[in-house]
Amino acid sequence: MTAWPKLAEVQAIDLADPLSPCRARFALPKGVTYLDGNSLGALPCATPARVAAAIAGEWGEDLIASWNKHGWIDAPARLGARIAPLIGAAADEVIVADSTSANLFKLITAACLAAPGRSTILTEPGNFPTDLYIAQGVAAMLPDRRVRTVPASEIAGAIDGDTAIVVLTHVHYKTGAKLDMAGLTAAAHAAGALILWDLSHSAGAVEIDLDGCDADLAVGCGYKYLNGGPGAPAFLYVARRWQGQLRSPLTGWMGHGAPFDFGDDYAPADGMKRFLCGTPPILGMAALDAGLDTFDGVAMADVAAKSRSLSELLIAGIEQRCVGAGFTIVTPRDADARGSHVSVAHDYAWEICQALIARGVIGDFRAPDVLRLGLTPLYTSHEDVWRAVEMLAEVMATEAWRDPAYAVRAAVT
């Protein structure tokens, strides 16, 4: 980008954007520029009525009969099949269940138990905390296992005959860096290891081709770019070739081959249902279903292209409009090497983030010094990015962030 555009110029880009009609699918609050859909996706317009119908029309009216009559029992597989095309998977390779953390536990444990001669869970330092914590928990629980962390740039060379599973996040939650899924998957396979991809910060925002990359396992989050609502059910992917060989340690009744026979002995279901555990959370499933509706008719290539265009504009704006303000761009400049959020480091990132929030520009802070701005291709416009940059430039030029009120830290960030 040569020169910082005028507002009318970015509005013209939005007019030509094939995804711009999708913005109307969301109930964005007035006066807010929301750049935190990578943490909690915005509310789809259809969600309130969808959940209300599940509550009053299904639960309230049909009560227990709803498990059959309204297909509640099939919701995990039905929603999994809806997520599948967004991540390059077949419909029968994805299922919705539990939390991302619980799904990580299921698949890391299953992979370790399937590779008794291999002791290492390999991941990167600074991975999203729950990925690290769950790996540590599995290693502490099973005998003779360990977690080894190696910087992402050295992971490929560190995979060896002792590696049971490589656990990586596709798009890094803090830096926005996107890893080479195809290359790292091939490196894992060359050493006889499985690889698990955490798609929490990429599903719904960048192109993903799990099957095309020959990936083994993946998990992801329902409440970020999939717009499923706070604490939405998560998903997991197991390549078809592994479904019969891996067994979830969380052998709850919903993963049984015949749960309503009420037999005494566990026998896992065929296919992805063996990775279910407890009773599916129907209200959360209804909201996630409405979240997935926002992708109706959307090509993921258009999503990826818009993500790139938005992030290019944002990086150019910070570079051109905040000269000398002390920002370091953390996110890779190469658009192929990043996801859909842009992170900048600053000694006063917390205060700057608070000053922006006070002015209606919602990003977030990640310790110790990162301001993170998320770009959701379905509803973020180029005009949003332009206005956020202008506000950031003003906050920096006027040193508005020095207001002591912005130094007060909240419990959750």
Place this chain on the structure above:
Amino acid sequence: MTAWPKLAEVQAIDLADPLSPCRARFALPKGVTYLDGNSLGALPCATPARVAAAIAGEWGEDLIASWNKHGWIDAPARLGARIAPLIGAAADEVIVADSTSANLFKLITAACLAAPGRSTILTEPGNFPTDLYIAQGVAAMLPDRRVRTVPASEIAGAIDGDTAIVVLTHVHYKTGAKLDMAGLTAAAHAAGALILWDLSHSAGAVEIDLDGCDADLAVGCGYKYLNGGPGAPAFLYVARRWQGQLRSPLTGWMGHGAPFDFGDDYAPADGMKRFLCGTPPILGMAALDAGLDTFDGVAMADVAAKSRSLSELLIAGIEQRCVGAGFTIVTPRDADARGSHVSVAHDYAWEICQALIARGVIGDFRAPDVLRLGLTPLYTSHEDVWRAVEMLAEVMATEAWRDPAYAVRAAVT
């Protein structure tokens, strides 16, 4: 009960019932006698507005800020503290998280890992399937563990120095039999074992005194007598003396002592928060909160007394009004030895259940031959029981259940 009462007599009992005003807290469908609250509690009137507010007012308006502003992050502990008085626990001994199955897994695994010299998970055959399946999954995952099943009547004598944990359901899902919590807990402790009580079929319907019984661990369900909605979040209890010593194997970020420091190393939170795993499901939490409101001002002694009164009436009705119909009362006749549902066995229990449902009396079937009728003290009236008995008597007298349409089995029962 000497003679089967007339309708006016049971209506008089309802008029004198201190819990009868609670029925108005539920949106029961017209023309239905709902006797399946032990499987899925009825919809509270307050739930639709409560969930709608969480969606539109909190998520939609305040987006990511809601984690602090609307106390989402504290919902697991806040709801746990609300459940505590219903089960005889202190507020800091209960937390809401995940599913009953996942919580069983956390606590059974934690207990096994805390007792390395003891190899046995002891439970009863015919326990609720997910209790058995999870125990089997833990035993298959950890080295040198096994599940041993012994009939409930022999459990006390079977607990020995090799028993790591005893896993029992307080009220049996199929028979309705209620176990002696104090006695069996003492027997476990005498042998140096821990005991876990599954309260899924008792919490909210019978009196429970976990602390008074010196119980160690418990789990329970949010969607039965707690009226939290389909697939509601579940709860778990850990006696204060064990909280620091047990570690959940599901070491997700929400169980970390400082999750928003985003550090690389897992360190469990103090207290019950260490038993959290992933991001809490806020919509399900909002519905469960409204479900718990239905207990406002209610004394559990009144709940237990009404449960006894309802079940006495139901058993008397089946005995007196269905003479010669072929029913065997499965549930203990001694009211102190049963929970809040009544089960009867019949060779054609499935067909009879379907015939009742077709006539607006909703119970359920449990394989191979049990008709199960649940009595929820907050909304089931004596009139409901009376009408259900009369309908059952009519179905049996007219052999209406022989209609071939009622022989078709549904996927979920």
